[in-house]
Amino acid sequence: MSAIAAVNDLVIRFANVNGTGSASANGLFAKACFRMGIPVTPKNVFPSNIQGLPTWYEVRVSEQGYLGRREGIDFIVCMNGQSLAEDIASVRSGGYVLYDNSKPLDLRLERSDVNFIGIPLAAICREEYPDLRRRQLMKNVIYIGALAALLDIEFEVLKDLIGDQFRGKDKLIAPNIHALEMGYRYAHEHFDCPLALRLERRDLVGDKIMLEGNVALGIGSVYAGATVVGWYPITPSTSVIDAFEKYANRLRIDAGSGEKKFAIAQAEDELAAMGIVIGASWNGARAFTATSGPGVSLMSEFLGLAYFAEVPVVLFNIQRAGPSTGMPTRTQQSDIFACAYASHGDTKQLLLFPEDPRECFDMAAESFDLAERLQTPVIVMSDLDLGMNEFLCEPLVWDDERQYDRGKVFNQQQLEEMSEKFGRYRDSDGDGIPYRTYPGTHPDKGAFFTRGTSRDPYAVYTEKSEVYVDNMERLLRKWESAKQLVPEPQLYQPDNASEYGLLFFGTSTASCLEARDLLQADGFALDCLRVRAFPFNQTIEQFIADHRQVFVVEQNRDGQLRKLLVGECDIDPKKLISVPLYDGMPITARQVIDHITATTRSAVVTPLRQQPARG
Amino acid sequence: MSYAKSTFRHPSLQPNQLGYDKRAYEGALSTLCAGCGHDSVGAAIVQACFEANIEPHKVAKISGIGCSSKTPAYFLGKSHGFNSVHGRMPSVATGANMANRDMIYLGVSGDGDTASIGFGQFAHVNRRNLNMLYLVENNGCYGLTKGQDSATTDVGSVSKKGQANPFTAIDLCATALEMGATFVARSFSGDKAQLVPLIKAALRHPGFAFIDVLSPCVTFNNTTTSTKSYDYVRDHVAATGAIDVIPMQQEITTDYQPGSSHEVTLHDGSVVHLYKGDVDLDVTCKVSAQEAIRRHQLEGAVLTGLLYMDPQSRDFHQMINSVKGPLRDLDEAALCPGQKALDAINASFR
Ligand SMILES: Cc1ncc(C[n+]2csc(CCOP(=O)(O)OP(=O)(O)O)c2C)c(N)n1
Ligand code: SF4
Ligand SMILES: [Mg+2]
Numbered sequence: 006m007s008a009i010a011a012v013n014d015l016v017i018r019f020a021n022v023n024g025t026g027s028a029s030a031n032g033l034f035a036k037a038c039f040r041m042g043i044p045v046t047p048k049n050v051f052p053s054n055i056q057g058l059p060t061w062y063e064v065r066v067s068e069q070g071y072l073g074r075r076e077g078i079d080f081i082v083c084m085n086g087q088s089l090a091e092d093i094a095s096v097r098s099g100g101y102v103l104y105d106n107s108k109p110l111d112l113r114l115e116r117s118d119v120n121f122i123g124i125p126l127a128a129i130c131r132e133e134y135p136d137l138r139r140r141q142l143m144k145n146v147i148y149i150g151a152l153a154a155l156l157d158i159e160f161e162v163l164k165d166l167i168g169d170q171f172r173g174k175d176k177l178i179a180p181n182i183h184a185l186e187m188g189y190r191y192a193h194e195h196f197d198c199p200l201a202l203r204l205e206r207r208d209l210v211g212d213k214i215m216l217e218g219n220v221a222l223g224i225g226s227v228y229a230g231a232t233v234v235g236w237y238p239i240t241p242s243t244s245v246i247d248a249f250e251k252y253a254n255r256l257r258i259d260a261g262s263g264e265k266k267f268a269i270a271q272a273e274d275e276l277a278a279m280g281i282v283i284g285a286s287w288n289g290a291r292a293f294t295a296t297s298g299p300g301v302s303l304m305s306e307f308l309g310l311a312y313f314a315e316v317p318v319v320l321f322n323i324q325r326a327g328p329s330t331g332m333p334t335r336t337q338q339s340d341i342f343a344c345a346y347a348s349h350g351d352t353k354q355l356l357l358f359p360e361d362p363r364e365c366f367d368m369a370a371e372s373f374d375l376a377e378r379l380q381t382p383v384i385v386m387s388d389l390d391l392g393m394n395e396f397l398c399e400p401l402v403w404d405d406e407r408q409y410d411r412g413k414v415f416n417q418q419q420l421e422e423m424s425e426k427f428g429r430y431r432d433s434d435g436d437g438i439p440y441r442t443y444p445g446t447h448p449d450k451g452a453f454f455t456r457g458t459s460r461d462p463y464a465v466y467t468e469k470s471e472v473y474v475d476n477m478e479r480l481l482r483k484w485e486s487a488k489q490l491v492p493e494p495q496l497y498q499p500d501n502a503s504e505y506g507l508l509f510f511g512t513s514t515a516s517c518l519e520a521r522d523l524l525q526a527d528g529f530a531l532d533c534l535r536v537r538a539f540p541f542n543q544t545i546e547q548f549i550a551d552h553r554q555v556f557v558v559e560q561n562r563d564g565q566l567r568k569l570l571v572g573e574c575d576i577d578p579k580k581l582i583s584v585p586l587y588d589g590m591p592i593t594a595r596q597v598i599d600h601i602t603a604t605t606r607s608a609v610v611t612p613l614r615q616q617p618a619r620g
Numbered sequence: 621m622s623y624a625k626s627t628f629r630h631p632s633l634q635p636n637q638l639g640y641d642k643r644a645y646e647g648a649l650s651t652l653c654a655g656c657g658h659d660s661v662g663a664a665i666v667q668a669c670f671e672a673n674i675e676p677h678k679v680a681k682i683s684g685i686g687c688s689s690k691t692p693a694y695f696l697g698k699s700h701g702f703n704s705v706h707g708r709m710p711s712v713a714t715g716a717n718m719a720n721r722d723m724i725y726l727g728v729s730g731d732g733d734t735a736s737i738g739f740g741q742f743a744h745v746n747r748r749n750l751n752m753l754y755l756v757e758n759n760g761c762y763g764l765t766k767g768q769d770s771a772t773t774d775v776g777s778v779s780k781k782g783q784a785n786p787f788t789a790i791d792l793c794a795t796a797l798e799m800g801a802t803f804v805a806r807s808f809s810g811d812k813a814q815l816v817p818l819i820k821a822a823l824r825h826p827g828f829a830f831i832d833v834l835s836p837c838v839t840f841n842n843t844t845t846s847t848k849s850y851d852y853v854r855d856h857v858a859a860t861g862a863i864d865v866i867p868m869q870q871e872i873t874t875d876y877q878p879g880s881s882h883e884v885t886l887h888d889g890s891v892v893h894l895y896k897g898d899v900d901l902d903v904t905c906k907v908s909a910q911e912a913i914r915r916h917q918l919e920g921a922v923l924t925g926l927l928y929m930d931p932q933s934r935d936f937h938q939m940i941n942s943v944k945g946p947l948r949d950l951d952e953a954a955l956c957p958g959q960k961a962l963d964a965i966n967a968s969f970r
Contacts, residue, residue, distance in 0.1 A: 040970075214969035224965060230955040232947035233718045235711070252965075256957040264943040266950055268718040270936075272711065273744040280704070280711025280741070281718065287702060288680065289948035290719030310705050400966040403959045409952060443948065444680045444700035444716070445723050449644075452677060454693050454701040466648070466693065 007099040008120055009079050010201035013043050013068035017080040020092040021145075024056030027084065030145030031062040033166050034152060035395065039215050040162045042207040044070045046515075048394050048591055053240070053333045059088040070209065072397060073516030074591045079202055080156075082148055084126075090114055101200065103148060103155075107131075120200075124151055124191055133187070143184045150188025157199035159206065160189065214362075214400050218391035219295075221362035222321050223248025224401065225369025226293055227256060230409050231319070233292035234269040235281025237300060240333055241389040242323040245295035275300035279307040279318070286317040287455065289414070289443035291373050293319035297389075298340050299329040301347065308382050309348025313457045313480075315430070315439065317376035317412070320384045321369070323392040326589045335589025336389035338511055341565035344384045345539055351477060355383045355487055356539040358510040359391065363398040370403075371492065377412035379438060379487050388560070390512045390591045413440040420450040429453040429464040430476060437482030484540060491538035494545050497521075503530040506548060506555035507601075508581075510536040510566065512591060513558045519594035524601065531556070531601075539569065546574045549581070556601055558584040560592060637673045645670045647697040651690070657809035657835030657850075658688050658757045662695040664812050665726070665755075668819035669696065672865075679724045680716055684709040684738060687764045688730035688757035688835070696726075707738025710745035713752050714936075720946035721937045724823060725752035732762040735771035735790045742792075746799035746828055751935040753822045753829045756792055757809070759837035760848030767840030778845035793927055794913050796830040797906055802933035803829035804909065806924045808853050809836065814862060818926060821865045821892055827933030834922065858916055860925030861897035866890060884931050894926065903929055 009015075017034070021027035028049075035047040046065045052058035065075050077097045083089055083104040089111075093102055098118040104110060106123030115121075126147055130140040153160055164182055171177040192198055222245045226234075236246045250269060257266040272278040278294045285292035296304065301322055311318045324340045326332035347354050357372060359365045365387060372383040413434075420427065420442065427450055430439050439462075442451035453464035458476055461467045497518065509517040514535055521531050534548045549555050549570070557567040564583035571578045584600045586592040635641045645666040650659050669676065676698035683689035685706035692701045704712045713727045734742045734756050745754065761779055762768045769777075772792065773785040796804045803825040807815040815833065822829035834853050836842050842849045847856075868889035884892045884904060894903060899916075902908045909928040916923035943950075 212966075212970075214966050216969045224962075228956055228962070230950070230952065232950060232955065233715060235715060235718075256961055257955065259943050262943065264941050266943050266947065266954060268937070268940055268942045268947060270714060270718065270748070270940075272714075273740050276708060277711035277714070277741055277744065280708045281715035283704070284682070284702075284712035284715025284717075285719040285948075286715070287712070288716040288719035288723075290715075292715060292719070306705055307708065314702075400969075401962050403956070403962050405958050407952075407956075442700075443720075445678050445720070448675065448677050449698050452698050452700050454703065456703040466651075 006118065006120065008201050009097065009099040009101075011079070012203060012205050013066055013207065015079045015202055016063065016065050016075050016077060017082070018078045018092070018095070019062040019082045020085045020088050021060050021062070022085050022087070023052060023054050023058045023060040025145070026142040027060070027062070027145045029170065030149050033149050033163060033170070034158075035064050036166055036215065037158045037162045038064070038066050038204060039210060039397065040166070041159060041204060042209050043068060043204060044072060044209055044397055046072045046074070046397065048074060048390070050590070051334050059085050066204065068207065068209065071515065071519045071594070073519050074593045076593050076595050082152070084144070084148070093119070101202065103151065122155065122196060124148065124188070129187060129191070146181055146184035147188035150185035151192040153185065154189045154192035154198040155196065155200050157203040157205065160185070210397065212400055213397050215395045215397050216362045217244065217393055217395055218359065218362045218365040218387050219244040219323065219393065220248040221365035221401065222295070222369045222385065222387065224252050225366040227252045228366075228403055229291060229370040229373040231291045231293050231373065232267045233281065233285035233290045234267070234294065235272045235278040235285075235292070236269070236294050237272050237275045237278045237296065239297045239300055241325055241392045242295040242297045242300070242321065244393065245321050245323065275303040276307065279304040279320070282318050282320070283307060283311050283316050286376070287444075291319075291377070291409075293321065293373075295321035295323065297323050297325050298327045298343065301340055301343050305343070305347045306349070308354060309350055309352050310457060311382045312348060312352045312354065313350070314455050315380040315441070316455075317380055318382035319372045319376050320382060322384050322386055324386065324388040332589050334389070336512070336591060337560050337587055337589060338386070338388055338513070339561035339565065339587065340386065341561065341569060344386065345569055347382075347384070353484055353540070355379065355381060355491065357383065357385045357492065358537055359385065359387055360511055360514040360535065361391065361396045361398040363401060365391065366401045368492070374410040375490060378410050378490060379483060380412060380441060381483070386511065388512055413438060415440050415442050415446070415451055417447050420447040423450065426463065427451045427453070428462045430460070430479070431462040432479050432482065436486040437479050437484070438486060488540045488542045491540060491542065493542065494537055494548070495535040496544070496548070497533040497535075501532045501551050503532050504553040505531050506552035507531040507533045507558065508536065508548070508555050509533070509558040513560060513586075516592045516594045517558050517597055520597035520601070523594060523598060536566065541570065541574055545570070549574065549576055554580060554582060556582050556584050556604070558586065558592070558597055560587050561585060562587050636670055638675060640670070640676065642666065642670045644676055644698060645696055647695040648693050650694040652687055653839045655838040656687065657759060657837065658691050659694070660809040660812065661755070661757050661815070661833050661835050662691045664809075664815040664819060666695050667812070668816045668823065671816065672820045672823055674724060674823065679726055681726050681728065682709050682713045682716060683728040684730070684733035685764070686730035686733050686762070687837075688759075689728060689733055691757065692726070692728050707733050707736070708741055709733065710738065710741040710754070714745060714748065714750055717750055717752060717936070719948045721751065721942070722946050725750075726823075727752055727754045729754065729756050730763070731756060731758040731760060731770045731772040731792070735792060739771070739790075743795070743799045746796055746801045746830070748936045749800060749802055749827045749933060749939070751827055751937070753819070753831065755819070755831045755833060757835040758792065758832050758848070759835050759841055760846065761837050761841040763837045763840060767837070774847040777847040778843060779841040780843055791913060791917065792832045793830070794910060797910055797928055800828070801830045801928075802827040802930040804928040805830070805926045806832045806834070806922070808834045808857060808924055810850060810854065811924070814859065814925060817863050817865060821863055821926065824865060824867075824886065824890060825929065825933065826887055827930070827935045853922060856920060856922050858899050858921045858923050859897050860899045860901045860903070860923070860927065861895040863895070863926050864893040866893065884929060886931055887933070892929070897925060899923060899925070901927065903927065904931065
């Protein structure tokens, strides 16, 4: 029988039952690869359920450093009877199936083209542990021990990880290591270890770290000086708030009094969460909330108010497949329309698109500066994949000299020295950005009444059409100013080398870059651009202008970003070819390639193999 | 309407202890209908802030949407104001208060704004015991959208629209008590003598103070068949005793008959004097307040005056243990942990 042979290039899937404690054991595996210096990408595939339904954890190990998902499961760990048939069927020919052979496998599930590795996990646990819960938990650790032998994971690395995981609960360390050893020993005694598919230490991760995007957003908000949080629980955004609270409780306690230098309110709903952010920002604090699509819908009236009343808002949108009762635990980038034009009336909202946790951290910090500089909402468009999976990325960096950009705010002294009348909505600098004052600043200067748009540059009530139009035009000038301030797109080549471009953003990045490499090897060169913000700046328009055809990869059905590009940059729609990948799973390079090839074949784009790159 | 406001002032316009005269507490010219109850409420707020020696700019006025929610433009012109969205004033006030606990928060709302679209937010701001005065200008109808019945319209009440309301009315004071308000009062826009001291006491209260002010809509709901008309309210009012707020620093100079009053001492040493009224009530007992509201309701009377106050009130900031000063004043040095702490964080992710 054939057996897949490879070093540091594999996809392993763990099939578990939700709520059985498998997550931390499976996490050990990914972390062990990382500590052996090998690039690794874990993905959780989990149901909207607390206990009982099938859940999968998929890890790609890639010596070449490709961090996107890859099709083709080389190894499956079957720990869920419910999904067993499906799981066994999902493995590539020549792959491996680790299963619990305490009871014999149903003959109908046998496959002759894969390698079965039976370990009597339940039987071992029954013998070893009297306590039922213990049996369930330790079973997970035992199969990790077996994997160590089978795949050649350094045992010391696993032991260290156990030590780290249970630091402070030291008496759990020895029993866990014992469980690892049982699995390790069993595998060694019964199978030829290691397999042809295995790991080997490398030095490929440098000083990189592994964390979830949501954790990075939470830490970024602590560093950015956020003090007020209003929020309402919703997967997959909740862990942003959890992380903020955890790190704020560690780093933001007043040493003398033990009091908190932050305030969090779990609101009654997302409307209130957004109201809290607006009230706090209006009153001069840095405030944020985090939510997902259903929450964005509820916040949309308020987002319009903030846009028109020019109140800073920071909103982290961890996108998931819609609607509220849709696929809440599947990833998507499908809130582009809902966010870019959030609210009624002529609104345009500033969006940022992070690709990994490091950029989540950077953009969290930047979003507060932008929101206050531009006095407008900033929505950071993360997604479930980025938010809830650990990503390998560069370490977090903070420049200790960095000052927060609190934007144009008149303080007491400036008001005192001011001879002219304060005009809240006057464009005195010509950049469309007015000056504001915090409530309570000065006894008789700088107060104003905040409302939507029925007011003049001095915030005095009026419904005059020309005053309204003037204000709307000023908001457009502000939008132009925003283009100069938002993060530039990332280009991946010194010069354009092809007539074809590949444009993507956020969590599509890793798979798009892998697709580019594979296509390149196949003779089809693509120039790449990663969009990092809306409004789109000149570089993006130039990139599109410089290419005959640009593929736009996005994780939604309707090509939302593509349409936004067409509309906002006035681009011939035929130039932009949609590559919509929206099944709710993190995308793969293969999907990108298949779409591009299918399109090129259907003659929209003529030559698949083109001339050598121009200089 | 746009005509200049008269600048004529009575020569005896006296400044208060801070040196502000009453003009300093006024706002823009009202654009409400002549005779609208809401304008009297605004005048009572002006009077109360003036008498209570409040620095005008230390007040933040926050409202939702409606004729009532427009009124913050017509008083306290030196204060920042925020006319937000319909029914959501409580959340905006919550955020504002979280940012800076050292200001005075005055939330103004209507019965539509509070009892319908904003009922959820109203309930929850009570629970938080947010340090603010939440004042409803309750006219039993939607004034700004032309007179529809609201959720506080009494069963059987007939507005200008001509149809008797069949639905149960929500009693906002009873709701506030149930939801955790620590100061609850009801008053009438036509009774300034009662309303002004209530506002003064409420502004001083360190927690969530709620005042439901019956404030007739002359245009849509002042009919002889409406239970929120001037006449009806005047004829059916029953009041708990009048109150007087004596700030701690101040000597008690007010005249009152010994024995005709009892006192509640506040956290800061100030004293609220309660005079005997038509209705005797233990204002520190929530059950007594709930019972009195219910009893008067059944008798077809409107119970006004101070209904409940909790002298031990602990506000939201105390509950969540946030620092004493305004969060908004903290700078990088106080808020940003720096690269060294980040190195340790990075290490924990390896
Ligand atoms: C989301 C939303 N729905 C509806 C409205 C329309 N609207 C404006 S004011 C109002 C009712 C106000 O009633 P109330 O709060 O009692 O204030 P009043 O005018 O009676 O003082 C309504 C329904 C709105 N502004 N926003
Ligand atoms: S419509 Fe009614 S509530 Fe509105 S201003 Fe006129 S009288 Fe007042
Ligand atoms: Mg009303």
